[in-house]
Amino acid sequence: MTVSDSRIVVALDYPDAAGALVFAARVSPALCRLKVGKELFTVAGPQLVEQLVARGFEVFLDLKFHDIPNTVAQACKAAAALGVWMVNVHASGGRRMMETTREALEALPQRPLLIAVTVLTSMDAAQLAEIGLPAPEVQVERLARLTRDCGLDGVVCSAQEAGLLKAACGQDFKLVTPGIRPADASLDDQSRVMTPQAAVAAGADYLVIGRPITRSDDPVATLQRIRQSIEATA
Numbered sequence: 001m002t003v004s005d006s007r008i009v010v011a012l013d014y015p016d017a018a019g020a021l022v023f024a025a026r027v028s029p030a031l032c033r034l035k036v037g038k039e040l041f042t043v044a045g046p047q048l049v050e051q052l053v054a055r056g057f058e059v060f061l062d063l064k065f066h067d068i069p070n071t072v073a074q075a076c077k078a079a080a081a082l083g084v085w086m087v088n089v090h091a092s093g094g095r096r097m098m099e100t101t102r103e104a105l106e107a108l109p110q111r112p113l114l115i116a117v118t119v120l121t122s123m124d125a126a127q128l129a130e131i132g133l134p135a136p137e138v139q140v141e142r143l144a145r146l147t148r149d150c151g152l153d154g155v156v157c158s159a160q161e162a163g164l165l166k167a168a169c170g171q172d173f174k175l176v177t178p179g180i181r182p183a184d185a186s187l188d189d190q191s192r193v194m195t196p197q198a199a200v201a202a203g204a205d206y207l208v209i210g211r212p213i214t215r216s217d218d219p220v221a222t223l224q225r226i227r228q229s230i231e232a233t234a
């Protein structure tokens, strides 16, 4: 079931539940989807996720699971029980991990979208070389093809790789793109970035945006502005 037509997924990287709930109270499920990541989940737990779902939001539970197949599959089943819209794992966990997890979710009456992280958007070519990996686009394409072969719904990648991946993996393979930065925004710790408009034009299905919205003077006005800026492109 889809309750939002928004491509924007706001990363609720707040230090506590209160901050996240204040933001959620100021927006509607029609305006954006919400992402709960490691910081917020560690402090506020499943209860907060259930609260956001109960308020009608489509929630991306971003815990980037990376472990042995059984552990990841069971963790994703537990996430599905919270009623979330999307969960993610690391593609570098490999074929068996991804296939086991997909099969576990497919056995459920209702399942979230299952997405795999390719190469973190904070990583650039130099950082990848340091850990023995090839250039970002090479590694991203390799992991995206593996993810598609394992039957997952899509990948997390930079919008810089969106064109390449739509061509390699097909139009229906979902591309979830963090590292989104409006032209005047600070890059923070992100390396492979794109503006919201360029990301949509390149083929990104969902834009994950955190600090440029949540740390702006008026988060809701910033979200509205970004929505309007991509409507013309979409």
Ligand SMILES: O=C(O)c1cc(=O)[nH]c(=O)n1[C@@H]1O[C@H](COP(=O)(O)O)[C@@H](O)[C@H]1O
Pocket: 011, 013, 037, 062, 064, 088, 117, 119, 120, 121, 122, 156, 157, 178, 179, 180, 188, 190, 208, 209, 210, 211, 212
């Ligand atoms: O899986 C993710 O959501 C993710 C993957 C990735 O490669 N890069 C990335 O930044 N993220 C998440 O996307 C969000 C980006 O936040 P901002 O950099 O503040 O816009 C953070 O919550 C990250 O944890």
